[in-house]
Amino acid sequence: MGIHSFWIFDRHCNCIYDREWTLLSNSGSGTINSKQNDETAKLLYGMVYSLRTITQKLSHGSMKNEIRTIATGKYLVHIFCTASGLWFILLSDFRQQSYSQVLHYIYGHIYVKYVANNLLSPIDFAENKNETRGQGFRKITNRNFIKSLEAFLAPMVAK
Amino acid sequence: MERREPTEHQSAQQQAQLFEKSLPKVNQLAFNMLLNELVPLSMAVENDIHDMAVKDSNAEDVTVEVLAGDVDKKVVLKDDDTEEEKEQAPKYKIGEQSHKLIQQIYNLDDEYRSNSVAERIQNVGFQIGSKLCELLVFSNNPTISFRDMDLLAVMKFVCRDVWKQVYGKQIDNLKTNHRGTFYLLDYDYKPIQTFALDLDPEQQEKELKLVEPFLEIPVGIIKGVLSSLGFPKDEVICVTSFVDRPDDRPRSLFPKGVSFHVQVNRR
Numbered sequence: 001m002g003i004h005s006f007w008i009f010d011r012h013c014n015c016i017y018d019r020e021w022t023l024l025s026n027s028g029s030g031t032i033n034s035k036q037n038d039e040t041a042k043l044l045y046g047m048v049y050s051l052r053t054i055t056q057k058l059s060h061g062s063m064k065n066e067i068r069t070i071a072t073g074k075y076l077v078h079i080f081c082t083a084s085g086l087w088f089i090l091l092s093d094f095r096q097q098s099y100s101q102v103l104h105y106i107y108g109h110i111y112v113k114y115v116a117n118n119l120l121s122p123i124d125f126a127e128n129k130n131e132t133r134g135q136g137f138r139k140i141t142n143r144n145f146i147k148s149l150e151a152f153l154a155p156m157v158a159k
Numbered sequence: 160m161e162r163r164e165p166t167e168h169q170s171a172q173q174q175a176q177l178f179e180k181s182l183p184k185v186n187q188l189a190f191n192m193l194l195n196e197l198v199p200l201s202m203a204v205e206n207d208i209h210d211m212a213v214k215d216s217n218a219e220d221v222t223v224e225v226l227a228g229d230v231d232k233k234v235v236l237k238d239d240d241t242e243e244e245k246e247q248a249p250k251y252k253i254g255e256q257s258h259k260l261i262q263q264i265y266n267l268d269d270e271y272r273s274n275s276v277a278e279r280i281q282n283v284g285f286q287i288g289s290k291l292c293e294l295l296v297f298s299n300n301p302t303i304s305f306r307d308m309d310l311l312a313v314m315k316f317v318c319r320d321v322w323k324q325v326y327g328k329q330i331d332n333l334k335t336n337h338r339g340t341f342y343l344l345d346y347d348y349k350p351i352q353t354f355a356l357d358l359d360p361e362q363q364e365k366e367l368k369l370v371e372p373f374l375e376i377p378v379g380i381i382k383g384v385l386s387s388l389g390f391p392k393d394e395v396i397c398v399t400s401f402v403d404r405p406d407d408r409p410r411s412l413f414p415k416g417v418s419f420h421v422q423v424n425r426r
Contacts, residue, residue, distance in 0.1 A: 114355070118355060119199070121258060142357070
């Protein structure tokens, strides 16, 4: 099994997309934007947030020191942060060390194309002030986005 | 191999290409977004005008009440108002988000108002079309010749050059009955390709309805081009509708093609 799950967080600390695969043989299995993953999303956000602050404090010079991966005993966490405050996070096993190209592609060719360029979908998923501080519940439900993301990530799920 | 001299047409085309390369360029993405933003913009303008009209009628009521003698109460109310406004109003006014404005167009139940939004979009398109026409004719393109200026040549000009300039592709199909009626079919109309709502197939009708105002821009452009080539606005009827895409075409993101029905009534 290559990748376990994929998450997007927006700049309001909300999880706006989550995808978890459960069966290694079937890339269509698992959940999309599930309510059950809310707690996991918060824990994941917290872990990345704190490690991100640490890395930024430990940087030399003026260059921003962004966190790229976190390795635990069981899995790898790959992180890609954009200037607009979006976090693309991918959980994988140890087979492949770097998924930065993959995350870059997802941002540039899938998120920007189908969410940012789509005038029918909101670009900011917090609709009012109450939803800005991690209290939001809105997710990306866009047909094109989900389809092409599934198509792109499916080959990495199976063995 | 013997090298052949390029024909006159070829060299003219080469020159046109060189000329085109020397032209100033803009980012296509930015241009497309700007075109699409016309729709929410028109709705925002419509909203502002509507609000102002409502405010005006309210203001009249207030003066009437003041005249009726309830002066003290009015003053208190006014103070409250200003304080609230101070608290609520940020330093600069942030407009409504684009996707909400598009939803508002969809939700307009007042036919008069939705028509006025459509007309506003069309008018901007009209301006773009008539100016674009001048530029394209001026830019000395060898494929354009208006010697006899018949309607078919003009429509071909719309399909080839205007569409190429604005959307980067030509119209897929042009049909005519040679009596002033034309069907321009674009099976993958560029600006709306990435537009989509949810996975739910039941929402497709809503999606099409939401996308409809975006088709007023090309309608305006077509009318503008025709009017600057001698077919005034009131002689041209242009209607759009969605059409099914033919099965042999490669699948596109947006499930429907667009058809423009143009009719020119010469007087």
